[in-house]
Amino acid sequence: MIPLRIGVMGLGTVGAGVFQVLERNSGEIARRTGRGLQVTQVSRRNLDAARELVGDRATVVADPHAIATSPDIDVVVELIGGTTLARDLVLLALRHGKHVVTANKALLAVHGEEIFGEARRLGLTVSFEAAVAGGIPVIKMLREGLSANRISWLAGIINGTTNFILTEMRDRGLPFADVLQEAQRLGYAEADPTFDIEGVDAAHKLALMGAIAFGMPVQFDSVYVEGITALHSQDIRYAGQMGYRIKLLGIARRRDDAGGVELRVHPTLVPEKCLMASVEGAMNAVMVQGDAVGTTLHYGKGAGSEPTASAVVADLVDIARLASAAPEHRVPSLSFQPDALQNLRVLSIDEVVTAFYLRLVVADRSGVLADITRILAAHDISLDAVRQRESSHGEQQTDLVVLTHETIESALRAALKDIQALPSVLQPVVALRKEELA
Template structure:
């Protein structure tokens, strides 16, 4: 009879408690699928919990728990990038496999952590770090292993998606919806990571590394939040057949012209785009209809084409499900006899899906090198020739216009003009906007939001 697999859970917050309940509720199912008993032997918690089985050791010293001889797999759910890093590195050095939901830690220190795990013959699993219960890491590492990923786009922060959905559906201003998101527990008291796109950027860094076989490079992700999005822009986008979503994009650029015939065949713009920002997408696009706190990732790969993965991106049940899926994978690659719990490395997919020696140093493009379409909102005095001046500047910059919407003049004599462009390199758009804002008839800064047809 095989020995049971022994787990330590570090952190008994919402997710940690969810993992305990999942194991207790599904003990028989877990054994039927893995062939081994899976038991919790230790938990790391700052205060003693009366609702934890008395057979489980509770200890506030996380380092002791992480190196215990009575533990095979350490589940890290404490969050943060300081203590969590120390604990995970300590566990790895002591021969423990690790499961974590800590996207910030991996995005910022994953290269170091994965290298240490390789050196010590153990594994770090992190399905729960991206998109909660959606098995997107497994899909990218395994199901799409024979495909070349060309691009992916994702709603990978539920708070931002909730805010954008409520603004569109109910006509509520940003600040009002954010306050509700905090009251409902979707957003933290300090919502910066959610609304400024930092949380999504952490997740995008992980997805991009798996998609393209590159080292983790969170510091090179372009990041723009949703705090500047107004109801005015949400409504204008709807009128033009688009919806605004806060998306993360990882795109492989070859420097060749895109399908719209825009941009230059320029090797200087060859590389990978990593960007998080508000984006206009067509109303009938699959991602446009993922609402509320749901997450979704759209992957375009060859030869498979587009595939969408959607579901709950947070919460005790969804995240615990992803954590235990990782545990099950580790159980299967652990030795199945009584004499060894060492991992069979030949059965485990590399941490970033590619053999470590094969990771590429592909260029990560700077913001001014990126290529997207644009939504521009310009406010101008209602003078003859203003629109002609704006379109001339765009044309001179090599920017093709896809649509123009001119609204009635305000009581102050100002006319909102909304312009949609075809894809263009951002440096060209920067030049054009600077010249537009210098026109005497322009009354304010040009509002710009990126646009993508997802095709």
């Protein structure tokens, strides 16, 4: 069989990884696939740098449009990034009859509906294993491995930068700003880290996983997003003393009782005995709860040249196998058949149900705790644990840490308003969500 002819648009770190993995493991991959996979064209603005990498083994062009429209390419790998040029190129490539593999979560989170729709109309595949959790095959696991299950929830550490920062904040007791600076120096955070630290990157990935898990359109705009920039190392310490670690989780949960789904990204307390708590540094992990399988967890590197290339190439292998088969033999991009997607409502954050960690700086006098518990009770919120800590702010102050049982967020917000109005509550209350992941 003739080799699959691959065009890589954007020969940066990941593109180079794809080229190198396909070259280094060509024998192994051909043994698996029964067909060669060959990068025949690459694009990069810096032609010399590209030629240095690929030599005369692939054609080098400066303009990726040439690849998207080339008659000699079967699949394009889009690694340009961003949502403007990448969108144009992907649509152009599809209209020229090419399957598409992309690592671009932002593109699919924002323009997924249009891109998947166009691919479907043309009987082509858009694959994106590399867009979520790097080398861990979570997309395949959700779309195929767990296809017997009704998924009830999934929770992921799906941004390595923030997990690295949180790990360092905990291990070394340093404030967010210091650790961020170090992460930038080490290359774990970008010069402009906004997308990572504000949770946007995780929200992109969560929107994709949620769509696949529940069979709904990609709804990035409806994801509730809260980053880690406001997190105090003090809360990481207090959480640790109560047996919890704080992780930035992307959570998708089916809420049949409310006729919708929760899609949310925020710092979350998780029990330190849970495997998720042990996912350290820049590693990623995704937990999935299905009705038949129970809980599964999938762990690995969420970024980097070759881990991401591993996912891109796995998609290419699938395409090499199925490119000439009829579309009905392929797994649908969003896991469910296009005409079977449901317009599930994404709940507002007010409707979300979780437990909470609260930290209050209060005046050190009697009756304060009684006032607070009375207010929580009035809003139907019950207490799981209370701890008093010496405050670093002054002798007349005390830190009060409260763990609540599960409550609807609107009730918690109403209670916090009342608590904040107490004269003995001296600073804005810190409220973090807590999940048992069981």
